[in-house]
Amino acid sequence: MAEATFRIWRGDREAGKFVEYRTAVESGMVVLDVVHRIQATQAGDLAVRWNCKAGKCGSCSAEINGKPRLMCMTRLNELPLEEPVTLEPMHTFPQIRDLVTDVSWNYRVKQRIPKFAPRKPDSEDGSWRMAQADADRVQEFRKCIECYLCQDVCHVLREHSLHDEFIGPRFFVYTAALEMNPIDTANRLGDLRDRCGLGYCNITKCCTKVCPEEIKITDNAIIPLKERVVDRYYDPLQRLFRMFR
């Protein structure tokens, strides 16, 4: 049976260091399997957050050899096992312990975004008619599993720590899903400009690259939102129209 070495970040809010673990590995294993094996045999108190182990819940986000990824969906055969594999918690969020970070900021951000506000139902039974083509656009965004890897990689949060002024790619996707929902009536464009920091995004597409659900975050969510904001607030013709309305 082959063996491999894993350098895992061990630490709490104040301090930490990398600790090396050597363990047996088998074909087909994912990184989360290795963490569980180390936990069960060498480091019982190693902290890791996980749930479904099938890429559906977005709990086990971490940085594997420096790349933000889900541990449950990263197979060992994608990694060079001749050298140690480095596992670290996400950098953008405060550390709790070992591989676990405090992602509660994301929950607070979401709560600030005005909720879904449907128009009056189309039928008496309380339902709406919607074309699949319209649903498709929204459904792409609703695939999001809230792993927050896009938040982790976004330089506005990661390097500039603008958590108070910028909601991050995840919540642009969330807002886009609401704004593009054909039965929603709320208007979030003013918020996007003033409170959400949409302008900080300079479309480097780092978020799109790390999205495990392959949502085209930049192209399909952020850029269309930017266009809507521009149309609404900066298009001189539109402004003129509004003055006389």
Added chain:
Amino acid sequence: MHEFVTHEFDVLVVGAGGAGLRAAIEASAAGVKVGVVTKSLLGKAHTVMAEGGIAAAMGNVDDRDNWRVHFADTMRGGQYLNNWRMAELHAKEAPARVRELEAWGAVFDRTKDGRILQRNFGGHRYPRLAHVGDRTGLEMIRTLQDHGVHQGIDFHMEHTILTLLKDGDRCVGAFGYDRERGRFKLFHAKAVVLATGGIGRAFKITSNSWEYTGDGQSLAFQAGASLLDMEFVQFHPTGMIWPPSVMGILVTEGVRGEGGVLRNRDGKRFMFDDIPAAYKNQTADSEEEGWRYTQGDKTARRPPDLLTRDHVARCIRREVKEGRGSPHGGAFLDIAWIKERIPNSAEHIKKKLPSMYHQFKQLADLDITKEPMEVGPTTHYMMGGIEVDGDTQMSTVPGLFAAGECAAGLHGANRLGGNSLSDLVVFGKRAGEFAARFSQEHGAGSINTDQVEQSARRSLEPFERGAAGENPYAIQHELQETMQDLVGIVRTGEEMERALDEIGKLRARMAKAGITGNREYNNGWHTAIDLHNLLTVSEIVARAGIERKESRGAHFRDDYPARDDQWGGVNIRIRPSADGGPKVEHVPRKEMPDELRRVIAENK
């Protein structure tokens, strides 16, 4: 005395999957103060894993569907051991609960005329499952989460409950700890709703995550509540079996709903070999008819690949046992073959089953649009659980309610796919409504500080034993092996007795479990604590299994392979005896009202 922080609520909900969130939303809509405690982060509960859809007789795709057919299908699937009142309420109320999800932001797949699309599923006569590709559970939990966070509910994420608090007979709150810091928390509440899900972690091959350690069932039992139907554990026929590290991960029934077929190593459609009498009339005679059914031909009957889960799981096991299995000990599930029937089949499969495509591509290096998958049974769902009143969802302990997987009744001996998501919202709502009413009609109970202190002390004992103690992970693994081997998909009395012996030994070892580190996010400590609930429910499953001396639904015994009509009218109840151990009782089924009888007869 150990320190703890106290929170005061009218209604405390334990669990934040579909049932817990729906209960919390309903209770808070009634104007009472609601707290939710969840073991994980919000939106991560096992509801996200539900793939195929939510069953509701809306009749959008086939207007012959209505609550009567759904009711009859559910009862037939459950082999008539279901609580018929719950099956009735469920069939009648599910459509409104689905439309409500849409009103809260869910975006379901659509029919050509823009209504909610419904798909075929095992055991459902008509296309009935509202769905979003194969990620319906995610859509549902996100919808409830995003709606719920605006309702003034107080969420406590990553908290675990250690014990339910009693004032005399009544449940008056719960005591637990937060994972982040390991601090003790007391949740004082006038009513408590348990919505903690299943027990899948008691088995080795499972589609369930670490959370499903039978907490609700075990906590309720220790608080004096009775449990029902605990012998009925559903093994989903199609879990991944290769590579070993992904063993157990679910492959949605939707694959078969979209035309996927099961074959043995000789390429034979073995599901045609054994069709139960109760389903003969509704099952296709030929592969051709089965295909037409999956493509929406209303004159065709469903292929045998879509028979109930208990039956399909046993047929796969039979093929393997008789030497006709796939290379890694399962069966082939083939959706790629539809390329013979439809153009652009690869795109079609990716559109209809995106997460299955993704899952196999990423975890098994396999392209399901080109090759068959290898699948085998995986522990999936607990039909049994806390005995509740069908209308109010209150358990046998006043003030203690239960909804969703941790409650018993709706599914009887076997659950139909799609009836779980609908169960969560139908009975989550009811539990929330009646828990709120209970809290309005009763004052706050008093807290027994001895009970709190004892619970705190006991939970910390593994720290005292430290590294010299037994490894809690090892105990858990051995329990999983034991349950898998001895109380699995095919059982015998002798093997289940042996399982009881093993569980007894593991219990003794649990008392010696030791852990290192401190109380902050210590997975070893959490594992040690969870063992108590896991062992409690495992013992109860084995005891109930030994008691039912017949084969019915998900409970199949090699030593009693036939169905026995005498047992058809009896549910098994397990309740705590005076010394706290499990006491087994037989509960004769309540007579069904004439109207429901007629509904069943007309849908035979």
